[in-house]
Amino acid sequence: xxxxxxxxTDKWLAVLRIGLGLQVAVxxxxxxxxxxxLFARTGSGLVSRELGEAITSFDSxxxxxxxxxxxxxxxxxxxEETVLSVAWACLLCAGCCLLLGLFCRPAAIIAWFxxxxxxxxxxxxxxxxxxxxxxxxxxxxxxxxxxRYSLDHRLVKTKPKDPQLLGFWRRVLQLHxxxxxxxxxxxxxxxxxxxxxxxxxxxxxxPPFNIISPDxxxxxxxxxxxxxxxxxxxxxxxxxxIWMKKTGSVWLVCILGMHVAIGLTMGMYLFxxxxxxxxxxxxxxxxxxxxxxxxxxxxAVFTKQLTP
Amino acid sequence: xxxxxxxAAWAGVHFFLIAAVCVAGIFSLVADxxxxxPSAFDSYARKGELAAASVLGKEMAASxxxxxxxxxYLDAAGSQSGYTFFAPNVPGYHRLILELYxxxxxVEYDSPHVSGxxxxxxxxxxxxxxxxxxxxxxxxxxVKMLAFSVWQEHRDVEKIRAIxxxxxxxxxxxxxHGKRESFQPxxxxxFSLRNKENQSTTR
Numbered sequence: 055x056x057x058x059x060x061x062x063t064d065k066w067l068a069v070l071r072i073g074l075g076l077q078v079a080v081x082x083x084x085x086x087x088x089x090x091x092l093f094a095r096t097g098s099g100l101v102s103r104e105l106g107e108a109i110t111s112f113d114s115x116x117x118x119x120x121x122x123x124x125x126x127x128x129x130x131x132x133x134e135e136t137v138l139s140v141a142w143a144c145l146l147c148a149g150c151c152l153l154l155g156l157f158c159r160p161a162a163i164i165a166w167f168x169x170x171x172x173x174x175x176x177x178x179x180x181x182x183x184x185x186x187x188x189x190x191x192x193x194x195x196x197x198x199x200x201x202r203y204s205l206d207h208r209l210v211k212t213k214p215k216d217p218q219l220l221g222f223w224r225r226v227l228q229l230h231x232x233x234x235x236x237x238x239x240x241x242x243x244x245x246x247x248x249x250x251x252x253x254x255x256x257x258x259x260x261p262p263f264n265i266i267s268p269d270x271x272x273x274x275x276x277x278x279x280x281x282x283x284x285x286x287x288x289x290x291x292x293x294x295x296i297w298m299k300k301t302g303s304v305w306l307v308c309i310l311g312m313h314v315a316i317g318l319t320m321g322m323y324l325f326x327x328x329x330x331x332x333x334x335x336x337x338x339x340x341x342x343x344x345x346x347x348x349x350x351x352x353x354a355v356f357t358k359q360l361t362p
Numbered sequence: 363x364x365x366x367x368x369x370a371a372w373a374g375v376h377f378f379l380i381a382a383v384c385v386a387g388i389f390s391l392v393a394d395x396x397x398x399x400p401s402a403f404d405s406y407a408r409k410g411e412l413a414a415a416s417v418l419g420k421e422m423a424a425s426x427x428x429x430x431x432x433x434x435y436l437d438a439a440g441s442q443s444g445y446t447f448f449a450p451n452v453p454g455y456h457r458l459i460l461e462l463y464x465x466x467x468x469v470e471y472d473s474p475h476v477s478g479x480x481x482x483x484x485x486x487x488x489x490x491x492x493x494x495x496x497x498x499x500x501x502x503x504x505v506k507m508l509a510f511s512v513w514q515e516h517r518d519v520e521k522i523r524a525i526x527x528x529x530x531x532x533x534x535x536x537x538x539h540g541k542r543e544s545f546q547p548x549x550x551x552x553f554s555l556r557n558k559e560n561q562s563t564t565r
Binding site for chain 1: 370377384391396399433439440446479491508511531
């Protein structure tokens, strides 16, 4: 039981809130020009929102979808296009509120709900980043908000949260990431292409991820098998080495480096950002105590030098 | 202490379901023969996949409230699918080429498009999904919708032939020897937009 309830401060929660706020805002801004086109009904958009919703409804009718909001808008005489635009604006606002720490809990719930609606209605168009955003927002909305760095805390002096409850939600996030990397790494290890570099070549030369020209990539062809094996071992070993004091920070830096590289070399910015945020919140250093430690060390060295 | 037990019980159920989803995903890859494991494992993996799926209630009737409850919860938590991105191997990619036939005999080529890069990533993901056997029943209707989205920008088009195919990427050695990607049509659909008739052919 103690493993599930380690006492924690709320710094990790502030990282998660600010990071996901940024993620939601960037997600909304990236899709701004295509939002209505992606989620319009049959005949007015790219593919029908209704088709995606029908597929989702096959699993369960209770899964939130944009069609609910459109139907609700229809009852009060608001057109589909307006409802979709309002949903987009609300999502952006929720992201900004999370970023600032204003109305944290309602903002987290609204962001989770609207993003889930969009991900489920556009199920045919969804990809990995959507799953991780839902995971992050799901945990954020259940966590003991607001944290002490939020505007909510400054405006309305809230009581400090139970450190064990804060520890519980961080532990849940940590365990979830271990599942993600262990099964992701295991699946990669089972493919021949990750051992000889073929998969890295294929992933980086296929559109829309072909940001680096194959002519440049070919110069590093001997590095590809090493990088491929490193990714497998990094993901598979995450579940063990991230917990150890000696290896934890090294593993975290390597995983963050991998996601930065995915973002920059393959253009998967949203995917990279959400993974970085989740990792930093789950296993990131205690930034406050770290800066305090550095200040103390700097102070000690500085006073020692000044002492004759 | 009571609240702690409730939290712990929730965490146990939560991670049990996530583990079942992940294990089902791994077993599915092995059962489909996509991994480096010998084919002798395939039948065992299929049994394992079915066992994991039954834990998730997928063997129950579609209307069963337990099955629906689990599906709703997993979707709400973002854990309805495993984490086998780009695994075990990176799949090939696909293209949809639209041949636009005008009244005056002109033929132009176009593809479905969106404005932003983030949406383009989603469109590519949709095209890759269409090639999967599980999406076969939806293929024609989705291609028709994509063709229709292009037709809205070219209202004087009489007929659209949609050609869906995979793009074969050259390997590292082939690329060094000058080989470049090639398009292999998988199937095509003809949509006649004036009289609302359509025909499809599979190659």
